[in-house]
Amino acid sequence: MVSTVLFKAVMKISVVIPVYNGARFIEKSYHTIINQQLEDFEILYVDNNSTDATVKNINKLQEKDARIKLYHQIKQGAAPTRNKGLINAVGDYVYFFDVDDDIFPDALKKMISVLDEHQDMDAVFGKMVKSQKHIEDTLKPGNETHEVIIKEKPYWGLAWFSDLSIVVGPPAFLYRRSVFKTIGIYNEDLRIGQDTALDIKLGMTCNVAFLDTYIYLYYKHSSSTIEQKKKKTERVFFKWPRLVKEHLPFYLENDVPIQFEKVLFSKLYNVMGKQLYFTKSVSKRQILKRQLIKELEAIKIPLLIQFYLSILVVLPYSNIVKFYGYYVVPYIVKKIK
Secondary structure (H helix, E strand, O other), X not given: OHHHOOOOOOEEXXXXXXXXXXXXXXXXXXXXXXXXXXXXXXXXXXXXXOOOOHHHHHHHHHHHOOOEEEEEOOOOOHHHHHHHHHHHOOEEEEEEOOOOOEEOOOHHHHHHHHHHHOOOOOEEEXXXXXXXXXXXXOOOOOOOOOOEEEEOOOHHHHHHHHOHHHOOOHHXXXXXXXXXXXXXXXXXXXXXXXXXXXXXXXXXXXXXEEEEEEEEEEEOOOOOHHHHHHHHOOOHHHHHHHHXXXXXXXXXXXXXXXXXHHHHHHHHHHHHHHHHHOOOOHHHHHHHHHHHHHHOOOOOOOHHHHHHHHHHHHOOOHHHHHHHHHHHHHHHHHOOO
């Protein structure tokens, strides 16, 4: 529950670092934060059932630095692990950092300055760089102005929901800890995409500033948990839980702009069709169709959508799913007013 989060700040910033079998990154992640030269902070490592030397390496750091805290989360997954850190954080600001990533020099100081200056802002975010190399071997793009751009809600929420390609990861954000009273914590029912879900809700309901500065480097390596999952499953199957467990309930419980409604239904109907397309055997597609429709029982699915879904159960051909996505779904969504 959100009420379990402590809201009395006793220091400036809490850095939450979830980790699963990341022993080789512990020392580096520690120095990454230390090199930010923050004055008043704590580092909360949250171990998620690691079987390597993760805990041992964190214990070694604790022996020389009292600002390091170690917590354990038995429930597997990024969401419960981040939530564990959030609930135990005591800083005025909260920063979530992935143990294998890198932060550009002075990035945290710059984001702290934005929130210090703009007391009406609930969070600030910047840019990220994706690389298969570490920060010292990666050339940072030169397209940063360091300008602070402020848009009224729900500008960023609609922008991120409409175009996931512009979504940045958790280490690009700095939050006021108090904002979680409004947006809640990470959805623990989501194995993937819980960070995107939370930040879209943030952008829909809260004031968010954009700092046109590169904040962190997302280190892409094949051994990461997310990359392993993406290799095993078609991405469309990752999208569905986020849509029905986070964005649909938000739509049902709030007075949302028409743009949000149109994007939501476009995504829901398209993902339904693509899931059927990627599912093998008629019997499995029949079962899946019934399951998908049941998960949307809170809304009325247009007959034309149901008709084409039935066709895809029997004839899961690429030309049919393309026609469905390019013409049928837009035709239905256009009627939303």
